Amino acid sequence: MQIKNFMIDQSLKELTQHRTVVLPIACYETKINQNIHGYIPLHWHDEIQFVLIEKGEAIFQINEEKLVVREGEGLFINSGCLHMAKEKNYSDCVYICLNVSPHFVLTQELYTTFVYPYIQATNLPYLSIDPNKPWGKNILDAIIKINQLIHQKLPCYEIDITVQLTLIWRNLIINGFQLEYEQTEMVKSHRMKQMLNWIHLHYAEKIMLDDIARAGQLSRSECCRYFKRILKKTPLNYVTDYRIQKSLSLLKQADSNVTEVAYQVGFNSTSYFIDKFRKSLNMTPLSYKKNKMDDC
CATH class of the missing domain: 1.10.10.60 (Homeodomain-like)
Structure with missing residues (x-):
């Protein structure tokens, strides 16, 4: 599914329903130049977001920082962070976008210890995901797998998605961030x-x-x-x-x-x-x- 027009409210909060019928999750391909504006406008949402560039390259802005994400690379954007994306060098950029409610990443018992501190940290607005590092490749492979699972909808695919999300989050936090709260x-x-x-x-x-x-x-x-x-x-x-x-x-x-x-x-x-x-x-x-x- 391609979202061509990002619906946002007055505070720039994205109104797109990031969920399937039963899961608080959305995974879809985005072609930047097909958006009504020609780029992904500034917005934010409560969901955490993972991006995998399939083709071309894009310039992402997250809060005050800008970075280039190239084909095969990925990006984690934290909950509540303002962000936008523009195509770089007319590269016909296409990326997989995975949005997940933070409460769905792990069970409620684990959420308080292993999720909440990370989405509240002020020094973690985003994280570049390097496919050449084992933890990065694991995350990007899991994004591809989730995209496949949502499209194929095989029996018990919802359980398989939760397994992949757990894998993604574990690989994200094993880097040993020193979290800050300013x-x-x-x-x-x-x-x-x-x-x-x-x-x-x-x-x-x-x-x-x-x-x-x-x-x-x-x-x-x-x-x-x-x-x-x-x-x-x-x-x-x-x-x-x-x-x-x-x-x-x-x-x-x-x-x-x-x-x-x-x-x-x-x-x-x-x-x-x-x-x-x-x-x-x-x-x-x-x-x-x-x-x-x-x-x-």
Whole structure:
């Protein structure tokens, strides 16, 4: 299954149901350039995530850090961490994505000791999975096996999946991490999500820097530092980019027009909307709309 449009709520929490009928787990292939945005937008979820690049290479951002993950390599993304992904060098990147509820990784008796400390640690937002290391190869092989099990649905496949998850988690924690729990990091993550949540609720209105800073209980300068450190852009540039993202689904509607869409997503000038849209997508909103109509 390919997810082409990541549904997220106002706080960027992904709304995709990460589960099969009976298991709190999802495993599917993702082709980055087939997403509606052309990339996997910034989001987060309670589930832990494992990635295995099958083809090409991708640039992942997890919280403030960026890294390149190449064909055959993997990645663990911890619960609650903001993350996004872009294709690198037009490599037609495809990856297996495995999302799992932390409570399903091990039994409740083992969860408190062997899972909870890891998903709460502030120094473990992600972990690169190297296929050349035995523990890394074990994890990546198990991801492939889980993907096969979900598609084949042989008798008792649910039990086989739990066996593979236990194998994955054991190989993840045998590295002997010195876990850390910094209150300042937890507060920073919470404030960033508060500001993003406020923007996503009010993007169609007039937004000032003071409004965004107030949502995160920060000064204007601190607010700018948060955005530049984590998102590599200013708060108001983020607002503009988000408005353009929101315009895409509206432009695909047959009865919409560019001016109406511009005002619906918070622009107070059609020409300014067209200019920003062109710089972002290398085409005008009208060209985008016509292309999407032709695809229907």
